[in-house]
Structure formats: structure tokens, C-alpha cells
Amino acid sequence: MTNQPLFELLQQCVVRLQLPDKLGTGFFVAPGLILTCAHVVSQSAGQSVNVYWEHQKETYTAVLDKQQSVDVEKIDLALLKLNGIVPSHSCVYLDTLAETGNKLYSYGYADRGELREGKVPNGEPVSFELEGRTGDDPPLLKFKQGQARPGLSGSPLLNQQTGKVCGVVKTTFNRDLDLGGLAISTKDVLSVFPHLLAVQEQFHKNNTDWSTRLPKPSPEVPSSKLADQIGIVLQDNSSVSIKDFRMN
Structure with missing residues (x-):
């Protein structure tokens, strides 16, 4: 049985990334922060990327986040930060659980x-x-x-x-x-951007749009708490606040 409300919420978190000669996809993981693959934005160092947000029918610009420190030869990831002020939006709920057959x-x-x-x-x-x-x-x-x-x-x-x-x-x-x-x-993703852990936990604690659409827990599924899955103690990230990622 499909979870159409959750699929629709996921779509609201997704954006189109466009550079002069290529395009790709990204998605919101924190307020104003977009996760994508590094090869999608490989030509954008120091330049803005056009971001089309289908849910709002609006186009924005973004740049590589200042906390970007990725060995892109090893892990093909990049974080973008939107320029300017944007409307409030939902963020995907990250999770490490993935089993064969899912x-x-x-x-x-x-x-x-x-x-x-x-x-x-x-x-x-x-x-x-x-x-x-x-x-x-x-x-x-x-x-x-x-x-x-x-x-x-x-x-x-x-x-x-x-x-x-x-x-x-x-x-x-x-x-x-x-x-x-x-x-x-x-x-x-979380090994490269560990600061996202605390931001994710706080965002989804304050915003329950995603949580209310989750499927009923299955006995086979272990802890759904992200920190438990990857063995990180949230106190270690207590200095990180969701406010740090909001646009001024």
C-alpha cells in the first residue's frame, strides 16, 4: 500500500538545480540548505546555482555552503545554501535504515x-x-x-x-x-555533514508534518531515532542550533 501523503510531502522538499550546461536535483535537509551530488554542481565553485522550487513555483539562487568540506573524489556530495529570504518549508527526514528488498x-x-x-x-x-x-x-x-x-x-x-x-x-x-x-x-551523508544530525532532530521535533505521515512501525525495524542508528550522542552537537541555518 502506497503512502501518497508522504510522497507528496517529499516532492515539496525537492528542487531543480540548473547550471549553464547541465541540470540535476536537490532537496531540503535543513532550513535553507539543499543536499545534492557534487558532480551536479561541480562547475559552481564561487558561482550561484539557479534553484527552481516547484512547490512554490519560484526560482532562487544558492551557493556552496561555507561548511562544505568534502573529498568529492571519494564521496559525491554537496550542500547548497539559498541566498536571501525564503518562505518556511519542510525538510526530508533522514534515516540510515536500508535493507535488501526495501x-x-x-x-x-x-x-x-x-x-x-x-x-x-x-x-x-x-x-x-x-x-x-x-x-x-x-x-x-x-x-x-x-x-x-x-x-x-x-x-x-x-x-x-x-x-x-x-x-x-x-x-x-x-x-x-x-x-x-x-x-x-x-x-x-551524516559522516560528511555531522552538523545535520542535530538540526534534523530539532527540525522534526518542532515540525511534525513528516512524522504524522510515517508508516506504522514494523517489528523488524530497529530504532527510528537517527542518533541511535549511527551511534552519535546528540549532546556532542548541543551547540548546533536550527537557528544557525535560517536565512537572515
Whole structure:
């Protein structure tokens, strides 16, 4: 049984990222902060990225966040910070739980040929199934049974069992066939950006839009508390406040 209200909320958190010669997807993980793949914004160092927020039908600009300190050769991740003042918005709920066989859902701006015609694609959903983890260092999530076209890079990968985002879509196996692809796990997202842990906990404590749409807990699912899953004590991040990430 699908969770349409949660899918719709996920879509509200997703944005289209556009550079002069490429596009990709990103999503809100904290107020004003957008997570995506580094290769999507690799040409944006010191420059602004155009951000189209479909939910608000508005276009903004963003720059690489000052807390960016990623070895992009090893982990293909980037954090963008919106310029100026933006309306309040929801943020995805990050989670590290992902088991073989889990049904996955994503939403992004896959290119179906629009770019050749001088147009930009609209957002669209896609579903996958998790096959497991690769032997890479760090391991990547391997998913199947869905078409991951170019432009979907940087999209959130929602685990339908937990109702939370377990990864970031990184690459496809074939742009024309339903062969799935690879994603960066949320565990590695938090290893690169550990300050997001406290911000996530506080945001979803104050804003219950996501929590009220979660599926009923299953006996097979261990702790849903993010800090418990990755073994981080929140007191260590007590100096980090959600206010630090709001726009002035």
C-alpha cells in the first residue's frame, strides 16, 4: 500500500538545480540548505546555482555552503545554501535504515529529451527496489527495477518501509532501460555533514508534518531515532542550533 501523503510531502522538499550546461536535483535537509551530488554542481565553485522550487513555483539562487568540506573524489556530495529570504518549508527526514528488498521511491528532474529542445524537464516520480550495498569504499546503495535517467542525480531516495530518506541518487546503470542505479547512503551523508544530525532532530521535533505521515512501525525495524542508528550522542552537537541555518 502506497503512502501518497508522504510522497507528496517529499516532492515539496525537492528542487531543480540548473547550471549553464547541465541540470540535476536537490532537496531540503535543513532550513535553507539543499543536499545534492557534487558532480551536479561541480562547475559552481564561487558561482550561484539557479534553484527552481516547484512547490512554490519560484526560482532562487544558492551557493556552496561555507561548511562544505568534502573529498568529492571519494564521496559525491554537496550542500547548497539559498541566498536571501525564503518562505518556511519542510525538510526530508533522514534515516540510515536500508535493507535488501526495501521498496524505494524518488522524485527528481530526469531529462527525457527536453534539453535537446531547449526546454527544462518537470519533476517526476520513480520507484525502485534495494538490492543491497556494493563493495566500494564507502559502500553505495544498489537499486533495481526503475529508470534513473540523467537529471535524477541528487534526488532523495525514500525507503517506503521506514518512511524516511535513506540515500541520495548518484548514478544510473542505463539511461534508457529500467536497470536502476547507485545511491549514496544517509550514513555517509551524516559522516560528511555531522552538523545535520542535530538540526534534523530539532527540525522534526518542532515540525511534525513528516512524522504524522510515517508508516506504522514494523517489528523488524530497529530504532527510528537517527542518533541511535549511527551511534552519535546528540549532546556532542548541543551547540548546533536550527537557528544557525535560517536565512537572515
